[in-house]
Amino acid sequence: MINNKMAPILKWAGGKGQLIDLIVENMPRTYNRYFEPFIGGSAVLLALMPKNAYINDINKQLINLYKQIKKSPNKVLEYVENLDNELCNKEKYYENRDRFNEKILKKELDVECAALMIWLNKHCFNGLYRVNGKGLFNVPYNNKKNVKSVDEKNISAIGTYLKENNIEICCKDFEEFCENVKKGDFVYFDSPYISESDTAKFTDYTKEGFSMEDHKRLAKLYRKLDKIGAKVMLSNNDVKLVYELYKGYNIKPIEVKRMINRNALKRFGREVIITNY
């Protein structure tokens, strides 16, 4: 069953909001624990609300955000509201962006870092999260002045859900994170996609990016988890390489509308859902 009570806090490239029904329809009926190694905006987790879940992402600031919300949603709210109460203009935007980048450089993973991440997501161009070669956030201002960055009820509901269930929040590379998966567990992989063209740059979520080697490593891990008896589902673009990497599994093509793409012609595309059950 899908829950509509909570929504992602951040707009996130590759967010699964519009595909939730299809994703959930294709999940196994029963399983032990839920694993999501590339949690991103967490649209799937929040719709599914599993009671025993392990979530993960390599983005340290994103994981800090979930940890802070689990610890104290009210504190996060307080900090975001303080940011919202200041008049926003170009100068303010770049001042807050610099503060966030200072936190990245000093590795300060605290409540202020979480609040700045939410605020920037609502005030930056297209709600993108993109970093430069040094790992610093470099998305420009969206020129909006009076934006409310959070929905209090939503943040509180997410905080309660994370606290009252067994939700373990990790910040590792996906392969290391999956060492904990056992027979009967369910893993949903929503990695950065294999690009359809070399111009698709919005998969550079981290300064490390996600290379072709990573895609091969992921396919190998998929087979390994299949062998140990886990149930595994994976989303990706409908491209030839995906059929080669996941040969032998169920590969189901689906039509999608793309939210983040500068080129209007590329706003429609085909993806696949791959399952081993």
Ligand SMILES: C[S@@+](CC[C@H](N)C(=O)[O-])C[C@H]1O[C@@H](n2cnc3c(N)ncnc32)[C@H](O)[C@@H]1O
């Ligand atoms: C397509 S997004 C996930 C979107 C998510 N399903 C949603 O609904 O928002 C992919 C995520 O993978 C993360 N990522 C990239 N490389 C990774 C790695 N090696 N290990 C774990 N996470 C990684 C990125 O930080 C990004 O958040």
